[in-house]
Amino acid sequence: MLTVANLGCERDERVLFDQLSLTVGSGMLMQIQGANGSGKTTVLRILAGLNSEYTGTVSWQGKPCRQVQQEFQQALFYLGHAPAINRTLTPLQNLRWFCALHGFSDDVAIHTALQELGLAGYADIPCHQMSAGQQRRVSLARLSLTTAPLWIMDEPFTALDRQGVSELEARIDRHAKNGGAVILTTHHSLQTTHLLTVVNLDALRMEVA
Secondary structure (H helix, E strand, O other): EEEEEEEEEEEEEEEEEEEEEEEEOOOOEEEEOOOOOOOHHHHHHHHHOOOOOEEEEEEOOOOOOOOOOOHHHHHEEEEEEOOOOOOOOOOHHHHHHHHHHHOOOOOHHHHHHHHHOOOOOOOOHHHOOOHHHHHHHHHHHOOOOOOOOEEEEEEOOOOOOOOHHHHHHHHHHHHHOOOOOOEEEEEOOOOOOOOOEEEEEHHHHHHOO
């Protein structure tokens, strides 16, 4: 699916990472590791097409992502560190907006997604009245509404309770086993029955040095 060759990035004249190469294929689960400030979020934003300040190449199915941007964005689900919801809107309104961006409308699917995340009965409550964990669950409900094969997720377990963590781990596992691919960062000790590939940015920096 995704191929990265000799990726490098600097910030404030400081090299975050250099010569990062990796391949993410169907059914693959990859974790980007590193200390705070090592560039984990920057890597994910570059892979998701949200940061253009880098050297090297990022390719989707053998073609540079910049040349097949629309095709790539349709195949991608990106979840940033923040919940990425409008807190003045309700979960139903937020998810309707997400669906509309992807060209469909399905309130039944939205209510089912909220129920799966333990948010049955919360569809019409403004998100600012919900806890941080509940807001995170609203954001994660989008996983049930996307058919994108590639998930890129930055600290997706933030604010989740133990049950929520376990449920998300199982969802990530299923996606990879069904032929999807997941790239994520997390300080959480990921529990998965699927083969996990780890890329350590700190180790990469030491090798380059």
